[in-house]
Amino acid sequence: MLDALALNLERRPDAPLYRQIYHGLAAEITGGAIKPGQRLPSTRDLAQALGVSRNTIMLAFEQLAAEGYLEGLSGSGTYVSRQPPAEIVEPSPPRINPAIRAAGSLDRSAEFGAGLAAEIGVSLAHAPETLRHMRRPVPFRSNFPALDAFPVQLWAKLAADLYRKLDASTANHLMGEGDPQGYLPLRAAIAEHVFLGRGIDCTAENVIIFAGAQQAVDLACRLLLMPGDKVVCEDPGYDGIYASAIATGGVPVPVPVDVDGLDIDAALARAPDARMTYVSPSKQFPLGMALSLERRHRLVEWAVRSDGWIIEDDYDSEFRYAGRPLPSLYGMDRAGRVIYLGTFSKTLFPALRLGFAIVPATLVEAFVSARTVVGRYSPILEQVLVARFMKEGHFASHVRKMRKLYAQRQDYLLEAVASRLGAYMTARPTDTGMEIVAELAPGMSALALAKAAAREGLEIMPLSLLSRSPEVNVDDHITLGFSPFTARQIDDGVERLRGVLAGLTARE
Known part of the structure; x- marks a missing residue:
């Protein structure tokens, strides 16, 4: 078995070893080279055979177990699951709103008529009051980080070092125009963070930086919805998705939640042809329950079956106080139907206005093209600071x-x-x-x-x-x-x- 698992590992900064091992083992299992029920070598033996640390092997095993490839028997070792996942389904080409696809324009009047454009403008002007006014951290404001405990001096030192070391060449880069997709080292740090914390296997190429998660929600609605498309929304739930769906011409369909999160049966009954589902599965906003594992599977299966999309807002997942989190929808999705959202407004501080989306490969080009129209890019210096904060371990320590x-x-x-x-x-x-x-x-x-x-x-x-x-x-x-x-x-x-x-x- 050790000979069979002699993977060719490349030691490159853009291809972490545990991710290469994860991919290699998943390919061997789905390809049939390693059979269901077969016992794998111990993490210690495999680490020695591959010349890596045991922790690297354990990270890969944990991800494979979370996705159903492996299972552990107490005192007996690690085995290939009796029913491992099938091969990854090749996603179908996404249907993109032609008003965006054609010319990168957000002016929908030419295609849908001046009347509809006027209606959308009115919808934008009537955004919910909860989104429009600036709120201060007075008792008992919700969803606001502890700014009194933020390492301000450390942040100031990182900023001072950055400015002190600016020369002509670096100034041209840091003070010039930015990449619409986002600063590459920050995107790489985010990919690493979500892999370790949420079991999401992606690269920096899947990550797009936004001015907060709401901008990502809005752009996803503009790209993926056509007038009249139904959007399943949690009720009660995040008001931003209602605002963006309506402004795009979509039709929000409120669906109640219970102790297991979004009621999938009710969603299927009310909007079987829904084009999009917005859900906060790690912690439902505002009631706080998690979406059950059974409902997660059903939701992903529904999206694949109906050629729909899921927006997974994981806004509070870093602050979990009991037990292990359930697998992310993005990590469970094999067909590229989930868009994962995260934000630094809660983990660091709101004034950064930095959030991110992790999107399937089929959507990256469309999202980045649209990002050039919607704000073009996020401030570069702030992205550099967050990237350094993460790379040097301060982010994990702060969380x-x-x-x-x-x-x-x-x-x-x-x-x-x-x-x-x-x-x-x-x-x-x-x-x-x-x-x-x-x-x-x-x-x-x-x-x-x-x-x-x-x-x-x-x-x-x-x-x-x-x-x-x-x-x-x-x-x-x-x-x-x-x-x-x-x-x-x-x-x-x-x-x-x-x-x-x-x-x-x-x-x-």
Whole structure:
């Protein structure tokens, strides 16, 4: 077996060894050279035979196991799965909106008529209020990182070093025009990050840098939707997908979520011919549950069967406090139907306005061409700084530090709510993310509470603002953010919120 696995490894920076081993073993399994049920050599023996570290072999094995190629038997070793995945399905050529494909233009009036163009313009002008106003990290703002714990001095040192070492040649590169796809070292660092953290096997060629994840959502809608195409959206869910779908002429179809995430049966019943599905599977926004493994498989199968697309928004996956995350949809997809989104606004700080999309090979050219029209490229210096921050290990260290800090702050908020606000609400912990969901006592209105709290300098998000269907009743649910707040700020916010709640109760 060791002779059979004598893979020819190339030691190149753009082809990590564990990824080469992963590809080599997957090819041997799908090609039939290694049979189902066959026992593989130990990671130690294989590492010695290939001249690599044991950790390199373990990374490749973990990815293969996550995708169903391998299975481990306790105390017995690692075996090829009895039913390993079939060969990768060759994706069909994507249908791209001809208004984009023809000339790289986003002016749709020539093709679809001035009336439709005017209608789309009106839709853009009526973007949701939740997207339009700038919000500050006052208690209990959701989805905001702990800027008080960000390594500002380290970031300033990296920036100072970058500027200090600028000469004529590097200045021409860093202060000139950028690559519409994004700074290559940053894209390579992102590919490495998602492989290790989310089991996504891609290269820098699949990564495209955007001015935040919302820009990637918007461009995906412009590229992949035609007027009248249906878009399955979580309800309650992210308002940005509704805004972009409508602005493109698409038809959002709200679908409820339950304890297992997006209700696939309801989605199939309401929009069997949907062109696109937007989903936040690692942590549903805003309710917080994860999409079950069974539903992940069904969703990917549906997209392949219907020639549809999935936008996988993995916005909070780095901050997981319990258990191992389920496989990403992109990692499960064998036919190139998933577009994966990530952002640095939550892991670093919002002012960066840097996000990224990982797209199938069939879509890269179309996305990069459209990116040249939509903003052309993201600021280069910020991309260089983030790339250095990641390459030198600071990003991974910062995420680990924040994960520990956020877990502590969540525990503190939960205890404060239970002990001082228990008569008004019940909060539940989250396994992932930066906010908790609380259910108000019977008869209390989340909207009324949010308005009263705003007058006291507090920010409460009523979930009804993120819901589109009358059947989805979240009028008594709110989110409470904890990530940017110290214990003192939480105490102060809880006391002020208790006063607001007491006043509302007295008036009723």
